[in-house]
Amino acid sequence: MEWLNELGSWAWARHHNELSWYIRPLFLLPFAYFSYRRSRWGIALTLVALATSMAWFPAPEHPTPGALEMLASEREYLLGEWTPAKIAIGLLVPLMLGGLAAALWRRSLIWALVAINGGGLFKIAWTFVVSDTNGAVQHLYPAAAGLIVVDVVLLFMWRRRRVAHVVASTAGDHR
Template sequence: MKIKTLDKIGGVVFLFLTIAIIVIFLSDTSFFEWAFTRHQNTLSWYIRPLFIIPIVMGAYKKSYSLIFFSIFCLFTSMFWFPKPEIVDVKVIEFLNFEKTYFTSGWSIEKVIILATILAFFTAIISLTWSRRWYGLLATVVIGAFLKVAHSLLFSGGSGISIVKPAVLGLILCILVIYFIFKRRK
């Protein structure tokens, strides 16, 4: 079997694993609660934006396996770390907002947010694949801004807890994209 064929099969496997973990997350209350308990560990908050980098690297190398493995890791990283002994009140408040958000049923706002998230991932993959670096940089910056703005607007003051991980992740993503762009030239 050709490497490209194996790569596509790997990509499809990780795409289905990602969909499966999201379905389990949203349909199994005990798993949902367990995941959010572990998501109190803010190390997961810092690591999640960094998965944009291997997604971009996967698109740069035109590797479906790397792209969808990275997306799988991004979604599962919320529960990689143990529950911390001490949790900041703002973190608890923000996670309570997110839990309510996920369990309160569908609305037009949620459909728009989901479409925006899917458009973000599609854009960063497509822009990298086609080597449109300025568009990629703009998309990453706009995506980080929208994540922070949505969190601050809809969760109240507790949304401030995601600003530092989002900004640090954005800075690292910009540096890596800049490095790839400069290397490409």
């Protein structure tokens, strides 16, 4: 059990590296791709990568005050008493990911964007509830940047796919 505590402390120290905060939302892109391609293995591997990504970067020598505050609030929240309301909030992440996977499995960009943006905006709002303003604002930048990048890439890829489909259909009509 001691090694598990040491592993947790090691990973938590690395989670203070804000680079991991910027890349985590980007995992929605391969998750979306594999959901669209209906690849259960790809979805599973993306979830493993997402779960471990907080420990991919070295622990910062001097974490920012905002990162310290945000992660202290997050730790306190996670280690505190788990009420029914807290359990319901905790289930929102798997529900959002399930909704995103189902939407793309069924080829619905609109519902995919609803799932992604609803989940992302909830996470941003949640940080303002559990953390002070400094910690929440520190989290806001990577979360908002990630949402924007994911939305733009999904919209671009969807548009590109639709244009290619129209071109292919038009080319078939002119034979």
